Amino acid sequence: METTYDAVILAAGDYPTHPIALEVLRNTPYLICCDGATQDLIDHGIMPHAIVGDGDSLSDSMKEKYASIIHTIEEQEYNDLTKATRFAVAQGFQQIAYLGCTGHREDHTLGNIALLAFYLRAFHIHPVMYTDHGFFTPAIGTHTFPSFPRQQVSIFRLSGTTLTSEGLRWNAYPYAELWQGTLNEANAQHFTIHSDGEYIIYQTYTAK
Numbered sequence: 001m002e003t004t005y006d007a008v009i010l011a012a013g014d015y016p017t018h019p020i021a022l023e024v025l026r027n028t029p030y031l032i033c034c035d036g037a038t039q040d041l042i043d044h045g046i047m048p049h050a051i052v053g054d055g056d057s058l059s060d061s062m063k064e065k066y067a068s069i070i071h072t073i074e075e076q077e078y079n080d081l082t083k084a085t086r087f088a089v090a091q092g093f094q095q096i097a098y099l100g101c102t103g104h105r106e107d108h109t110l111g112n113i114a115l116l117a118f119y120l121r122a123f124h125i126h127p128v129m130y131t132d133h134g135f136f137t138p139a140i141g142t143h144t145f146p147s148f149p150r151q152q153v154s155i156f157r158l159s160g161t162t163l164t165s166e167g168l169r170w171n172a173y174p175y176a177e178l179w180q181g182t183l184n185e186a187n188a189q190h191f192t193i194h195s196d197g198e199y200i201i202y203q204t205y206t207a208k
Contacts, residue, residue, distance in 0.1 A: 012036030014103030155181030160197015167191030
């Protein structure tokens with residue numbers, strides 16, 4: 001499983017605790033922190049390379065102390081996760097891992113997961129979102145995913161009219177509802193999704 005990316009973006013959800021998520025965090029050559037996650041990150045003994053957001057979650061003392069790495073973006077059309085992503089893209093990063101994007105408010109969690117497909121389409125990057133249980137990967141069209149037998153897999157179809165699969169216990173089809181593609185299972189070391197639209201894949205760290 002890939003654990004090194006061009007950059008990692010840490011959001012202000014649940015701080016990662018799973019060994020794989022922590023490995024992603026510690027292996028990154030460039031760490032971008034949404035401003036609301038800054039204190040939690042520093043409390044864990046890690047310093048970011050950049051802090052991005054509208055600044056409303058930073059105390060005056062923190063703004064003064066870390067002024068050299070703070071990038072304040074005050075517009076409110078995009079959330080801090082997207083502001084951090086746009087900053088990462090401006091630095092030339094393409095392989096970006098996301099941590100701390102789930103937990104706390106459920107609407108934020110759903111919104112952050114859905115943003116992966118937007119980032120793939122709009123910014124032409126390769127985003128992966130890690131949680132303490134597994135990871136989300138957006139894709140468009142046909143894509144093959146590394147896997148292992150009995151890995152739990154869910155498919156969230158977002159657009160398009162066709163959807164089929166190879167290497168999963170149950171064959172995928174053009175699901176009409178988001179929940180219909182959940183609770184599938186990999187049969188081998190990889191599986192392939194064929195689609196004419198966008199979808200997000202969730203894979204667990206361990207087999208069932």
